[in-house]
Amino acid sequence: MKINLTINGVDSTFEADPDMPLLWLIRDEAKLKGTKFGCGMALCGACSAHVDGELVRTCSYSAQMAHGKKITTIEGLSGGANRLHPIQQAWLDVGVPQCGYCQSGFMMAAAHLLEENSNPTEDDLKNSITNICRCGTHPRILKAILLAAKLQSNGTSK
Amino acid sequence: MEQVNSKPQKGFSRRKFLARSGATIAGSIALLYFGRSKIRTGLSQLAADAKFDAGIDDFDPTVWFEVNQDNTITLRSPKIEMGQGVFTGFAILAAEELDVDVTKIKVVHASTSMGPQSTAGTGMSNSTSSLYTAIREVAATLRETLKLAASKSWGIRVTSIQTGDGVATSGSRSMRYAEIAKQTKIWEIAETPALRQAYSFRMIGKEHKRIDLEEKISGKPIYGIDTDISGMLYGAVLYCPYFGGELKTADTTLAGKSTDVIKIIQDKNWIGVVAKTRFAAEKAMTSLKVSWNFEPGYTTKDAIDAITVGNGVAVVMQDEGNATDELSRNVLTSEYRTPIGFHASMEPSIVVADVSGTSLKLYTSTQNVAFMRQSIADQTDFKEENIQIIPAFLGGGFGRRGYKHNAVEAIKLSESVGKPVHLLYTRQQEFQNGYVRPNTHHILSGKVDTKGKILAIQHEFATGSMAFLALPMAKPIIGADFLVAGHGARIAYSVPNKRTKIWNSDLPFQTGLWRGVGMFANTFAIECFIDELAVEAKADPLQFRIDHCGTTELLQRRKKLLLKLGEKAGWKAPKADTIGRGIAVCEDRGTISAAIVEVQIVDKRIKVLRVAQAIDAGLIVNPNGVRQQMEGATMMAISASLYEEATIENSQFEQTNFHNYQVAMLKDTPHIETILQESTDMPSGVGEPPLSSVAPAIANALYNLTSFRLRTLPLQAALDNYYQHSE
Ligand code: FES
Numbered sequence: 052m053k054i055n056l057t058i059n060g061v062d063s064t065f066e067a068d069p070d071m072p073l074l075w076l077i078r079d080e081a082k083l084k085g086t087k088f089g090c091g092m093a094l095c096g097a098c099s100a101h102v103d104g105e106l107v108r109t110c111s112y113s114a115q116m117a118h119g120k121k122i123t124t125i126e127g128l129s130g131g132a133n134r135l136h137p138i139q140q141a142w143l144d145v146g147v148p149q150c151g152y153c154q155s156g157f158m159m160a161a162a163h164l165l166e167e168n169s170n171p172t173e174d175d176l177k178n179s180i181t182n183i184c185r186c187g188t189h190p191r192i193l194k195a196i197l198l199a200a201k202l203q204s205n206g207t208s209k
Numbered sequence: 210m211e212q213v214n215s216k217p218q219k220g221f222s223r224r225k226f227l228a229r230s231g232a233t234i235a236g237s238i239a240l241l242y243f244g245r246s247k248i249r250t251g252l253s254q255l256a257a258d259a260k261f262d263a264g265i266d267d268f269d270p271t272v273w274f275e276v277n278q279d280n281t282i283t284l285r286s287p288k289i290e291m292g293q294g295v296f297t298g299f300a301i302l303a304a305e306e307l308d309v310d311v312t313k314i315k316v317v318h319a320s321t322s323m324g325p326q327s328t329a330g331t332g333m334s335n336s337t338s339s340l341y342t343a344i345r346e347v348a349a350t351l352r353e354t355l356k357l358a359a360s361k362s363w364g365i366r367v368t369s370i371q372t373g374d375g376v377a378t379s380g381s382r383s384m385r386y387a388e389i390a391k392q393t394k395i396w397e398i399a400e401t402p403a404l405r406q407a408y409s410f411r412m413i414g415k416e417h418k419r420i421d422l423e424e425k426i427s428g429k430p431i432y433g434i435d436t437d438i439s440g441m442l443y444g445a446v447l448y449c450p451y452f453g454g455e456l457k458t459a460d461t462t463l464a465g466k467s468t469d470v471i472k473i474i475q476d477k478n479w480i481g482v483v484a485k486t487r488f489a490a491e492k493a494m495t496s497l498k499v500s501w502n503f504e505p506g507y508t509t510k511d512a513i514d515a516i517t518v519g520n521g522v523a524v525v526m527q528d529e530g531n532a533t534d535e536l537s538r539n540v541l542t543s544e545y546r547t548p549i550g551f552h553a554s555m556e557p558s559i560v561v562a563d564v565s566g567t568s569l570k571l572y573t574s575t576q577n578v579a580f581m582r583q584s585i586a587d588q589t590d591f592k593e594e595n596i597q598i599i600p601a602f603l604g605g606g607f608g609r610r611g612y613k614h615n616a617v618e619a620i621k622l623s624e625s626v627g628k629p630v631h632l633l634y635t636r637q638q639e640f641q642n643g644y645v646r647p648n649t650h651h652i653l654s655g656k657v658d659t660k661g662k663i664l665a666i667q668h669e670f671a672t673g674s675m676a677f678l679a680l681p682m683a684k685p686i687i688g689a690d691f692l693v694a695g696h697g698a699r700i701a702y703s704v705p706n707k708r709t710k711i712w713n714s715d716l717p718f719q720t721g722l723w724r725g726v727g728m729f730a731n732t733f734a735i736e737c738f739i740d741e742l743a744v745e746a747k748a749d750p751l752q753f754r755i756d757h758c759g760t761t762e763l764l765q766r767r768k769k770l771l772l773k774l775g776e777k778a779g780w781k782a783p784k785a786d787t788i789g790r791g792i793a794v795c796e797d798r799g800t801i802s803a804a805i806v807e808v809q810i811v812d813k814r815i816k817v818l819r820v821a822q823a824i825d826a827g828l829i830v831n832p833n834g835v836r837q838q839m840e841g842a843t844m845m846a847i848s849a850s851l852y853e854e855a856t857i858e859n860s861q862f863e864q865t866n867f868h869n870y871q872v873a874m875l876k877d878t879p880h881i882e883t884i885l886q887e888s889t890d891m892p893s894g895v896g897e898p899p900l901s902s903v904a905p906a907i908a909n910a911l912y913n914l915t916s917f918r919l920r921t922l923p924l925q926a927a928l929d930n931y932y933q934h935s936e
């Protein structure tokens with residue numbers, strides 16, 4: 052079927068199997084590779100993106116469900132070239148990534164969390180973000196999200 | 210930089226470098242071909258002390274470096290960036306000798322057609338240490354080569370030229386490196402100069418951010434899975450989930466119905482599909498109707514029985530004094546076990562194969578480019594020189610990307626359709642069709658004398674092999690895998706009578722490298738048992754360890770590190786009764802690593818509250834990078850110690866995805882402190898050692914809290930089991 056999506060502000064139309072996971076549409080058709088595959092069963096969060104402002108694990112979300120919706124991926128998180136979302140700025144300042152593979156998913160989850168809770172505690176983060184990182188960047192992720200919350204409230208990010 | 214006509218001159222790094230790399234394992238094996246038990250024991254000692262060679266023999270700076278027009282310098286890395294920060298480490302080393310800022314060095318992977326080749330692969334935590342001198346020498350040679358070219362252009366003596374910030378100057382004249390490179394057609398390679406002395410380091414040892422952060426926070430397509438080339442199709446392969454199984458019958462009718470499916474091919478033990486989209490390929494794969502020939506009924510219990518001290522090929526790895534006699538009676542004996550573990554790298558195995566005629570291109574995430582190329586040449590009709598491998602960033606390595614890639618299948622699929630094919634393992638295949646960390650069994654016995662000193666200690670352990678998957682030819686020679694699975698099994702403490710013996714059995718599934726190799730299991734068993742002996746001796750566990758640090762350089766460094774850790778982490782500080790505190794230490798090829806852990810049990814769940822990690826890794830190139838590795842290793846260790854366990858039912862691994870293979874998450878993050886101690890003037894590995902001290906430190910902390918000892922990993926399951934039996 053024809054799938055209409057707005058991805059990172061750009062309207063696009065794809066011819067795709069309605070059951071195809073949104074992840075493959077984003078990666079293989081829209082050619083945005085920042086959203087990753089890790090498990091295919093909504094367990095690891097590597098494929099996280101925002102769909103109409105909701106946090107979605109795109110490996111387990113079909114193309115037809117996404118039809119007509121606005122998608123934001125890591126490539127569009129900052130809302131423009133040469134800009135950084137406070138989460139990305141904090142990620143840079145803290146130096147979070149190791150292999151980096153899980154990081155887009157974590158950043159999308161963290162950015163969404165800050166929208167719902169602009170002043171989270173460390174326990175809030177531990178209780179609500181269930182993505183997987185195998186390199187063990189967890190301590191820096193916690194630090195970076197708390198920093199991003201500060202950056203955001205100070206309006207100091209670029 | 211353009212093509213070079215003159216070759217490196219005599220005196221250039223190569224010979225010097227090779228002489229420095231010390232005994233290599235391959236050399237030792239060749240030397241002692243007739244393996245008898247004594248010789249095997251000796252060889253095992255030799256291997257334990259050996260420093261690993263980087264496996265590189267081309268030190269022409271123009272192969273390694275390229276001076277770009279924007280005055281940045283590209284370094285082609287023979288080692289793979291898998292998250293360990295090796296690109297950043299290399300950039301720091303190169304910048305130090307090239308007189309440029311670290312941010313001016315762009316590091317890329319060497320491919321098989323461009324840049325220096327490493328036959329040794331990436332692993333053993335040795336990337337920075339094995340190339341510490343080499344990269345600096347090559348960089349310094351490039352700097353002198355640039356100066357030489359400038360001196361010719363200016364018609365002055367090279368000694369009157371200085372370099373700094375990417376510019377060569379002499380009096381009022383100056384030229385950027387980029388300009389020198391642009392105007393130089395034929396390079397004369399300079400002699401390798403003396404390297405900068407440690408006291409004058411400007412880059413090495415300072416805090417540096419990773420150089421790959423920008424790509425990694427903005428979702429840039431840098432991983433193998435991101436490969437997307439024109440005309441590319443998608444593959445999916447159905448493998449046998451049962452150990453050693455083969456395809457019996459296959460019905461592909463349903464799978465072939467989709468118009469998006471282009472080809473279905475059948476091999477001895479797999480069926481492959483090529484389709485226009487990954488979704489179509491995977492859908493077709495799941496609609497294949499197949500049956501398998503396999504030996505049914507194998508279970509976890511069978512693997513545990515096979516891996517039990519007394520079974521398989523035995524080699525005595527250490528025999529000092531007379532442990533056997535001293536331990537004939539009144540001894541403390543304990544048994545430990547560790548389970549089978551998966552690597553669970555977040556990026557599954559991925560290969561894009563592009564076959565055209567007799568030549569082949571592979572885009573992939575691999576830890577070992579040269580080995581992969583060679584093994585593909587062995588398994589297919591492609592000649593090695595016609596195989597080009599383009600390595601990408603790895604979404605995690607941990608030992609999984611050393612070998613057993615899905616390349617051969619991808620090649621056959623690409624051949625069958627005459628187009629490039631992107632082939633990715635599913636998570637289930639990554640677990641069930643990869644290779645695993647073998648389970649282990651340890652029996653430790655020891656005796657403490659009246660003065661509270663260990664009189665004798667013996668460690669007998671059983672394991673599957675880690676080395677033989679990649680080095681099957683080593684098996685008949687060395688008998689048991691004391692090289693890799695036996696790593697860290699010897700008793701390092703100063704004890705008059707000590708003995709270590711490995712029992713190596715075959716398993717029906719493939720076992721191989723895993724971060725820290727044998728260190729993980731062996732350190733768990735030994736360091737828990739040392740705690741048990743400390744209890745016997747009524748000694749403080751930290752002091753007890755210090756009291757058994759003898760006079761060797763390594764043991765003195767161990768003592769110093771333990772003292773420092775104890776002091777900084779407040780070993781003696783008062784704590785609540787609800788908190789347990791434990792310690793453990795290990796040593797890995799010149800690196801000492803120790804951890805103090807604090808735990809709690811809340812609602813029968815183990816909670817690691819705090820981990821203080823201390824490391825002595827010789828010279829530290831980038832403290833930030835070392836700390837990052839220590840944090841990462843701590844988290845992976847918590848994961849493997851508390852939760853991870855692969856189990857077997859009816860000849861297949863039961864775990865198919867992360868819902869039944871639990872790993873550590875944000876909620877498991879303790880407060881982590883990192884303590885660095887500098888010692889020697891050479892760096893040693895940091896990626897693996899800090900992983901091994903954590904499991905025993907947690908177990909020892911749990912004992913401190915509860916007064917009962919858990920001797921089986923994963924600890925949460927062991928605790929659940931304990932509660933079940935005590936209720
Ligand atoms: S790939 Fe979607 S949650 Fe893991």
Ligand code: FES
Pocket residue numbers: 148149150151152153154183184185186187188292555604605
């Ligand atoms: S940074 Fe490697 S998996 Fe998270």
